[in-house]
Amino acid sequence: MTLIENIKNANSLIIGTSQGIGLCFVKKLLQDERISKVYATYRNPSNAEELLSLTDEYPDKLTCLMMDITEESEIIASVQRISTEVSKLHLVINCVGLLHDENLQPEKSLKQINTENLLRYFQINSIGAVLLAKHLLPLFKHKEPSVFATISAKVGSIGDNQLGGWYGYRASKAALNMLMRNVAIEYGRSCPQTIVVTLHPGTTDTRLSRPFQRNVPPEKLFSVERTVSQLLTVIEQLQAGDSGQFFSWDGSKLPW
Numbered sequence: 116m117t118l119i120e121n122i123k124n125a126n127s128l129i130i131g132t133s134q135g136i137g138l139c140f141v142k143k144l145l146q147d148e149r150i151s152k153v154y155a156t157y158r159n160p161s162n163a164e165e166l167l168s169l170t171d172e173y174p175d176k177l178t179c180l181m182m183d184i185t186e187e188s189e190i191i192a193s194v195q196r197i198s199t200e201v202s203k204l205h206l207v208i209n210c211v212g213l214l215h216d217e218n219l220q221p222e223k224s225l226k227q228i229n230t231e232n233l234l235r236y237f238q239i240n241s242i243g244a245v246l247l248a249k250h251l252l253p254l255f256k257h258k259e260p261s262v263f264a265t266i267s268a269k270v271g272s273i274g275d276n277q278l279g280g281w282y283g284y285r286a287s288k289a290a291l292n293m294l295m296r297n298v299a300i301e302y303g304r305s306c307p308q309t310i311v312v313t314l315h316p317g318t319t320d321t322r323l324s325r326p327f328q329r330n331v332p333p334e335k336l337f338s339v340e341r342t343v344s345q346l347l348t349v350i351e352q353l354q355a356g357d358s359g360q361f362f363s364w365d366g367s368k369l370p371w
């Protein structure tokens with residue numbers, strides 16, 4: 116059985132939607148008649164103007180919630196707010212991720228390793244996802260099919276790592292994959308109809324990849340629209356036995 120195909124009036128939650136892949140998921144789901152509610156989180160209103168403007172167009176369907184994934188209290192507050200309106204979620208996609216910002220560049224060599232930066236990578240890229248899993252569990256405890264997907268990255272595959280570098284980002288995505296594999300096992304006992312997966316989006320033209328696009332051939336650099344429709348196809352084709360797996364944008368399984 117595939118997921119959304121069989122669902123009407125699905126409730127969705129997309130985390131990390133101020134820009135990039137997350138914002139595009141929101142736009143796509145707002146246009147999807149099978150989805151009745153879209154909850155979308157952002158961290159900072161001054162950075163989320165396009166998202167917030169969508170509430171004028173979709174006042175009943177879209178609810179925007181302010182949430183920093185590194186603050187457990189903000190995750191709890193968002194889940195409580197969602198729970199006042201709906202008792203079930205059918206599609207959750209966590210799109211939060213950090214590779215670089217004004218104070219942080221991915222490490223090219225051991226000389227650049229520092230504890231503070233490593234901790235930031237893990238806090239945003241790994242720990243946030245498992246905190247979400249902790250607090251979202253009650254909203255997955257229902258009998259309808261559901262998916263909890265987290266955007267990971269192929270560079271988090273240990274088996275695939277031939278190039279090195281990007282210590283913190285790679286390790287935090289590898290940790291994310293392990294945490295979500297664990298979540299899949301525990302959800303398998305508590306809410307067995309929920310499929311928990313991590314997804315590699317392919318190199319996508321967003322703020323995150325922009326400084327590193329120079330050596331990417333144009334056919335391997337996806338627009339956000341292409342990435343989102345490819346990932347939605349992967350999600351729609353998931354089967355119950357796929358929980359706990361790490362999928363690429365084309366539906367192939369990636370090595371751990």
Ligand SMILES: NC(=O)c1ccc[n+]([C@@H]2O[C@H](COP(=O)([O-])OP(=O)(O)OC[C@H]3O[C@@H](n4cnc5c(N)ncnc54)[C@H](OP(=O)(O)O)[C@@H]3O)[C@@H](O)[C@H]2O)c1
Nearest residue numbers: 131133135136158183184211212266268318319321323324
């Ligand atoms: N683009 C690629 O080529 C590529 C490749 C492989 C994997 N990925 C993964 O795909 C996912 C989406 O990335 P993207 O390319 O769309 O990048 P992006 O445009 O930089 O978006 C990242 C999102 O994460 C949010 N975020 C960062 N820190 C946060 C925090 N502490 N709490 C809540 N939200 C936070 C950002 O919010 P702000 O706007 O407030 O910062 C933004 O909405 C990430 O997990 C990334 O690792 C991307």
